[in-house]
Amino acid sequence: xxxxxxxxxxxxxxxxxxxxxxxxxxxxxxxxxxxxxxxxxxxxxxxxxxxxxxxxxxxxxxxxxxxxxxxxxxxxxxxxxxxxxxxxxxxxxxxxxxxxxxxxxxxxxxxxxxxxxxxxxxxxxxxxxxxxxxxxxxxxxxxxxx
Numbered sequence: 001x002x003x004x005x006x007x008x009x010x011x012x013x014x015x016x017x018x019x020x021x022x023x024x025x026x027x028x029x030x031x032x033x034x035x036x037x038x039x040x041x042x043x044x045x046x047x048x049x050x051x052x053x054x055x056x057x058x059x060x061x062x063x064x065x066x067x068x069x070x071x072x073x074x075x076x077x078x079x080x081x082x083x084x085x086x087x088x089x090x091x092x093x094x095x096x097x098x099x100x101x102x103x104x105x106x107x108x109x110x111x112x113x114x115x116x117x118x119x120x121x122x123x124x125x126x127x128x129x130x131x132x133x134x135x136x137x138x139x140x141x142x143x144x145x146x
C-alpha cells in the first residue's frame with residue numbers, strides 16, 4: 001500500500017513539474033487607450049491625417065520587461081505611395097509609458113489608405129503590434145468670412 005502511494009505521489013509530482021515547465025507566461029507589452037488621427041477635436045482618433053499636417057499618435061503602454069523600442073510604420077502597396085518607418089527611442093527602459101507623439105505628413109504625399117503599424121518591443125524580445133488603417137486626405141479648406 002505504501003509503495004502504491006509513493007508511485008502515485010511520484011507520478012503526480014512529475015505531471016505537475018512537466019505542466020509548470022510548459023507554461024510560459026506571455027509578458028508581451030500591453031497597449032491601452034490607443035489614439036490615431038488628426039489630433040484635433042472630434043477627429044482626434046478617427047484614423048485620418050491631412051497633407052502638410054501631423055498625425056496624433058497616443059496610448060498607454062505597460063511593458064513588464066521594460067520597453068526596448070517603439071516603431072511606427074506607414075506604408076502602402078500603391079505605386080508612388082509614401083512608405084516611412086519612425087523609431088522612438090525616448091521610451092527605452094520604461095516599464096509604463098504615456099506615449100504621445102506627432103508625425104509630420106509631407107504636402108506631396110499621395111492621398112489614399114495606408115497601413116499603419118505600431119510596434120512595441122521589450123527588452124526580452126516580446127512584442128505587441130497594432131495594425132490600423134490610416135487615411136491620408138487633402139487638407140480641408142476653411143470657409144472664408146464674408
